[in-house]
Amino acid sequence: MAFLSYLINGLSLGSVYAIIALGYTMVYGIAKMLNFAHGDIMMVGAYVAFFALTSFGIPVIPSVLLSMLATTVLGVVIERLAYKPLRHATSLSVLITAIGVSYFLQNGAQLLWSSSTKVFPAIISNGSVKLFGGELQISYLTLVTIVVCIAVMVCLTLFINKTKTGMAMRACSEDKGAATLMGINVNMIISITFAIGSGIAAIAAVLLCATYPTLSPTLGSMPGIKAFTAAVFGGIGSIPGAFLGGLMLGVIEILAKAYVSTQLSDAIVFAVLIIVLLIKPTGLLGRKLSEKV
Amino acid sequence: MLKVENLVVKYGMIEAIKGISFEVNDGEIVTLIGANGAGKTTTMHAISGLVKPVSGSIQLDGVELTKVQPHKILSMGLAQVPEGRRVFAQETVEENLTLGAFFRKDKDKIRTDMDFVYDLFPRLKERSSQLAGTLSGGEQQMLAMGRALMADPRIMLLDEPSMGLSPLLVSEIFSIIEEINKKGTTVLLVEQNAKRALAIADHAYVLETGNITLHGTGQELSQDERVQKAYLGG
Numbered sequence: 463m464a465f466l467s468y469l470i471n472g473l474s475l476g477s478v479y480a481i482i483a484l485g486y487t488m489v490y491g492i493a494k495m496l497n498f499a500h501g502d503i504m505m506v507g508a509y510v511a512f513f514a515l516t517s518f519g520i521p522v523i524p525s526v527l528l529s530m531l532a533t534t535v536l537g538v539v540i541e542r543l544a545y546k547p548l549r550h551a552t553s554l555s556v557l558i559t560a561i562g563v564s565y566f567l568q569n570g571a572q573l574l575w576s577s578s579t580k581v582f583p584a585i586i587s588n589g590s591v592k593l594f595g596g597e598l599q600i601s602y603l604t605l606v607t608i609v610v611c612i613a614v615m616v617c618l619t620l621f622i623n624k625t626k627t628g629m630a631m632r633a634c635s636e637d638k639g640a641a642t643l644m645g646i647n648v649n650m651i652i653s654i655t656f657a658i659g660s661g662i663a664a665i666a667a668v669l670l671c672a673t674y675p676t677l678s679p680t681l682g683s684m685p686g687i688k689a690f691t692a693a694v695f696g697g698i699g700s701i702p703g704a705f706l707g708g709l710m711l712g713v714i715e716i717l718a719k720a721y722v723s724t725q726l727s728d729a730i731v732f733a734v735l736i737i738v739l740l741i742k743p744t745g746l747l748g749r750k751l752s753e754k755v
Numbered sequence: 756m757l758k759v760e761n762l763v764v765k766y767g768m769i770e771a772i773k774g775i776s777f778e779v780n781d782g783e784i785v786t787l788i789g790a791n792g793a794g795k796t797t798t799m800h801a802i803s804g805l806v807k808p809v810s811g812s813i814q815l816d817g818v819e820l821t822k823v824q825p826h827k828i829l830s831m832g833l834a835q836v837p838e839g840r841r842v843f844a845q846e847t848v849e850e851n852l853t854l855g856a857f858f859r860k861d862k863d864k865i866r867t868d869m870d871f872v873y874d875l876f877p878r879l880k881e882r883s884s885q886l887a888g889t890l891s892g893g894e895q896q897m898l899a900m901g902r903a904l905m906a907d908p909r910i911m912l913l914d915e916p917s918m919g920l921s922p923l924l925v926s927e928i929f930s931i932i933e934e935i936n937k938k939g940t941t942v943l944l945v946e947q948n949a950k951r952a953l954a955i956a957d958h959a960y961v962l963e964t965g966n967i968t969l970h971g972t973g974q975e976l977s978q979d980e981r982v983q984k985a986y987l988g989g
């Protein structure tokens with residue numbers, strides 16, 4: 463029963479990674495760049511939600527929406543100001559710029575909100591669902607996290623497969639020149655991609671802070687790296703890959719913590735990543751090109 | 756009418772197009788022939804806005820295309836079938852055709868245009884739900900042409916549509932180009948297969964390393980000694 467409980471906690475943590483990884487992978491699939499500032503955009507989302515909840519006393523759902531609005535705008539502005547001028551530059555310059563943006567956001571957060579940690583308020587009631595006569599307890603928070611992640615994944619898949627904008631995104635991910643010849647505004651599609659990826663990062667931020675309620679300006683770094691790993695693990699550019707990669711990473715991390723060692727858990731996560739990439743260099747679902755954005 | 760004047764295109768320091776001028780009148784088939792690296796594709800890309808010229812003008816019915824955003828050029832009635840087809844490999848045949856009509860809002864007319872494309876290329880109809888990447892080269896060429904037709908263009912640019920096709924299929928593609936033209940679409944055709952291109956062209960231009968060196972009617976050029984020697988293997 464303990465195993466099952468670890469598994470569910472792993473899925474919950476993995477859900478947070480998955481939502482961040484979806485943003486990473488979408489941006490990679492369409493803009494063909496690694497937005498290393500993605501985790502820090504999430505961090506800004508966490509602070510916006512924190513102030514909305516505490517300083518302004520706004521209820522949970524509107525706070526989350528406000529936070530999403532903030533990260534959406536932030537993502538689009540970053541793309542316009544920092545990445546768009548580099549559309550034809552080498553990928554190394556783009557990567558260095560992204561790392562620069564990441565530091566900019568962290569330092570900006572330090573300046574605005576100071577580096578001392580803040581405690582995120584509880585947003586979901588403390589209860590839990592009891593199964594097997596109370597042997598297995600799943601907290602509401604865990605359930606909500608997993609359900610929200612699945613909902614995000616379903617909405618995103620429907621959006622990409624069923625809408626006209628989604629079709630344009632698929633076309634851009636394959637061939638931007640040909641997409642332009644189809645009358646598709648590629649710059650607009652890239653903006654929309656950043657908007658969606660950054661917007662859902664705010665959801666991840668709130669779920670993460672609900673589980674680990676300590677806010678600091680570097681809050682986005684580690685989950686950002688983990689989510690990036692998850693995206694590569696699942697096959698960068700693949701939406702189902704990011705989802706699967708995120709969940710698996712969360713489960714591996716929690717199981718490693720429980721059964722091997724807390725200190726070594728991150729090392730084990732990365733070891734698994736390396737093994738997967740050695741066997742399948744494109745990641746778990748990376749070869750299924752039809753599912754790429 | 757499409758009118759190109761003193762067009763100059765550079766890639767970094769390299770001048771790929773060195774100030775060319777030519778015209779494509781409504782209803783005509785005009786061909787641009789030239790050896791590898793002459794600058795044919797560059798010219799086509801400049802017209803569709805995929806590369807930005809250094810100087811010169813490209814006018815479609817008096818509108819300066821170099822000042823129009825690239826994605827808006829299609830809705831002005833100018834479609835391109837690019838070199839190497841560039842179909843969306845991971846989309847189905849039908850989705851590729853739908854993408855060709857992306858900017859359009861007239862749903863009923865889109866449906867009839869799709870039927871027209873399927874009539875023109877019955878093989879595409881049989882394969883409508885197949886992924887474009889799994890089509891043969893010839894079928895991909897048909898799809899690329901069908902996709903451009905889905906924009907219901909007034910003028911169509913074709914960049915080496917016969918590349919890599921069997922002689923039989925080349926004939927089919929050329930007769931379809933003539934058919935499209937007879938239906939009222941102006942055609943600008945880039946070809947290595949100079950013989951066939953000159954045979955259907957009203958006007959022709961020879962491009963050599965970024966300069967237009969000869970022009971005339973299709974017939975004149977096919978009888979020109981220099982053209983025969985350089986491009987017609989005789």
Ligand SMILES: Nc1ncnc2c1ncn2[C@@H]1O[C@H](COP(=O)(O)OP(=O)(O)OP(=O)(O)O)[C@@H](O)[C@H]1O
Pocket residue numbers: 766769771789790791792793794795796797798838947
């Ligand atoms: N993206 C690019 N960067 C740098 N140089 C380029 C680029 N594209 C084309 N060129 C150069 O510009 C010149 C013209 O190329 P272009 O593709 O227009 O020739 P082409 O006439 O279409 O040839 P082909 O018949 O082989 O298709 C060539 O010398 C080519 O090397």
Ligand SMILES: [Mg+2]
Pocket residue numbers: 795796797838914
């Ligand atoms: Mg060419």
